[in-house]
Amino acid sequence: MKKLTPYARTRQIRLARKHLCRIRKKKILRSKRIKFREIFAVLKAPDIFTISSKDNRRSLLRFLGKLRETIVLHKHAVRIDFSGTQKMFADGTLLFYAELSRIKRLKGSVEIRCFPPRNDKVAQVLKQVGIFDLVGYRKKIETTHDDVIHWRSANGHEVIGEKFDEVLGHYDGQIAEALSKNLYLGFTEAMTNCHHHAYIDVRPDGLNVMQEPKEWWMFSQERDGLLTVVFCDLGIGIPGTLPIKKPTLWQRVQSFGSKLDAHAIQEAIGESRTRTGLHHRGKGLRQLVDVIAKVDGGQVNIFSNRGRFTLKSDSESISQFKDDIYGTLIIWQVPIRRLSDDSTRG
Amino acid sequence: MTQPVVNVARDFSKYPAGRYLEDGPASGQAFRDKFLIPALKEERRLAIELDGTRGYGSSFLEEAFGGAVRVGFAPNIVKQTFTLVSDDRSLVAEIHDYIEHGSDPE
Numbered sequence: 160m161k162k163l164t165p166y167a168r169t170r171q172i173r174l175a176r177k178h179l180c181r182i183r184k185k186k187i188l189r190s191k192r193i194k195f196r197e198i199f200a201v202l203k204a205p206d207i208f209t210i211s212s213k214d215n216r217r218s219l220l221r222f223l224g225k226l227r228e229t230i231v232l233h234k235h236a237v238r239i240d241f242s243g244t245q246k247m248f249a250d251g252t253l254l255f256y257a258e259l260s261r262i263k264r265l266k267g268s269v270e271i272r273c274f275p276p277r278n279d280k281v282a283q284v285l286k287q288v289g290i291f292d293l294v295g296y297r298k299k300i301e302t303t304h305d306d307v308i309h310w311r312s313a314n315g316h317e318v319i320g321e322k323f324d325e326v327l328g329h330y331d332g333q334i335a336e337a338l339s340k341n342l343y344l345g346f347t348e349a350m351t352n353c354h355h356h357a358y359i360d361v362r363p364d365g366l367n368v369m370q371e372p373k374e375w376w377m378f379s380q381e382r383d384g385l386l387t388v389v390f391c392d393l394g395i396g397i398p399g400t401l402p403i404k405k406p407t408l409w410q411r412v413q414s415f416g417s418k419l420d421a422h423a424i425q426e427a428i429g430e431s432r433t434r435t436g437l438h439h440r441g442k443g444l445r446q447l448v449d450v451i452a453k454v455d456g457g458q459v460n461i462f463s464n465r466g467r468f469t470l471k472s473d474s475e476s477i478s479q480f481k482d483d484i485y486g487t488l489i490i491w492q493v494p495i496r497r498l499s500d501d502s503t504r505g
Numbered sequence: 506m507t508q509p510v511v512n513v514a515r516d517f518s519k520y521p522a523g524r525y526l527e528d529g530p531a532s533g534q535a536f537r538d539k540f541l542i543p544a545l546k547e548e549r550r551l552a553i554e555l556d557g558t559r560g561y562g563s564s565f566l567e568e569a570f571g572g573a574v575r576v577g578f579a580p581n582i583v584k585q586t587f588t589l590v591s592d593d594r595s596l597v598a599e600i601h602d603y604i605e606h607g608s609d610p611e
Contacts, residue, residue: 320520354527
């Protein structure tokens with residue numbers, strides 16, 4: 160074997176050290192990755208966020224259940240994987256936002272992170288409504304999509320009328336004053352109902368949390384000339400409230416046998432109408448429905464636990480789902496005219 | 506002599522909402538305790554201008570005006586004491602309804 164010159168020998172030693180260093184670095188990185196995998200449980204977010212259709216609702220509610228269980232019960236850090244998420248509807252997004260806010264309050268020091276979505280519009284929605292802030296994702300994202308720019312959100316735990324302007328104030332001039340007043344009425348009565356009834360017992364979601372703040376969350380969204388306002392609480396739901404607050408009514412609801420939650424919502428609305436006998440407008444839940452009663456093309460949906468009540472074009476319908484949202488979510492939809500429509504008319 | 510005037514939006518809140526004090530700062534009970542009960546106790550008439558707010562929920566109106574009846578003032582006294590001023594006649598009718606049914610909030 161040829162004897163190395165002193166220079167070549169030093170060089171070989173230097174290269175060998177470098178190689179060793181690289182191997183060590185790789186080892187450290189690998190062990191860090193394994194450790195990271197052990198620390199963070201990855202939960203895949205649903206492809207579509209909505210509670211209005213059966214299959215998507217089931218995926219979303221299972222995901223929310225896993226999120227509650229992993230973070231709050233098992234105290235395990237979670238990385239939410241949004242990479243496959245394609246569509247975010249206001250109802251499912253608000254429920255997710257509310258659950259995530261509550262989980263953040265209950266989680267202690269457990270970390271929540273995310274893998275961002277591949278879909279650009281979904282990323283903009285997550286940024287715009289504040290979900291990225293909740294999961295500590297700080298990458299700068301510019302909101303460019305028209306229907307994302309108009310998403311607004313608010314939350315609170317008191318009956319504060321000023322919050323109305325945070326989400327709907329900039330629609331002044333685009334919606335008729337009477338409708339604006341009706342929406343204000345619906346919003347404040349929803350807050351009042353939430354404050355008085357939603358949190359009177361422990362939410363049966365398995366976490367057994369006592370003495371929760373009477374929190375509510377709200378979104379507004381404008382899309383294709385339709386204003387959508389969504390309000391939700393994470394209380395015991397209307398079917399959970401009735402046995403406590405209205406036992407006689409609850410007995411009647413039970414006689415229906417099936418679709419209990421849906422019947423409970425419908426009966427609670429009906430009762431708040433007949434109770435007063437007023438001709439101008441109802442009370443309590445009925446007011447939430449009457450918000451859009453005289454609006455052409457208006458629609459209201461009330462989801463509570465497993466039930467759903469819909470009023471559209473003076474026609475009421477109810478439906479029952481298998482999965483429980485553990486709370487109440489109200490969606491008002493009304494057509495509005497855009498300011499730009501007026502300006503183009505000159 | 507001109508009647509004293511309370512403008513809800515100016516003198517109380519542009520955002521009246523909620524029923525009880527614990528609901529929030531602009532509740533029906535807060536309005537009743539601040540303006541209605543003193544006027545009823547002192548037997549002085551009061552004009553209440555309702556326009557200019559964002560709107561009214563029935564919880565606010567019922568607790569303010571129906572609540573005055575529950576406190577112990579007769580419905581006709583409550584009606585006579587307050588002159589309700591609004592462009593929205595259905596709002597005035599609604600408040601009168603709450604006064605008449607004040608002893609039965611639910």
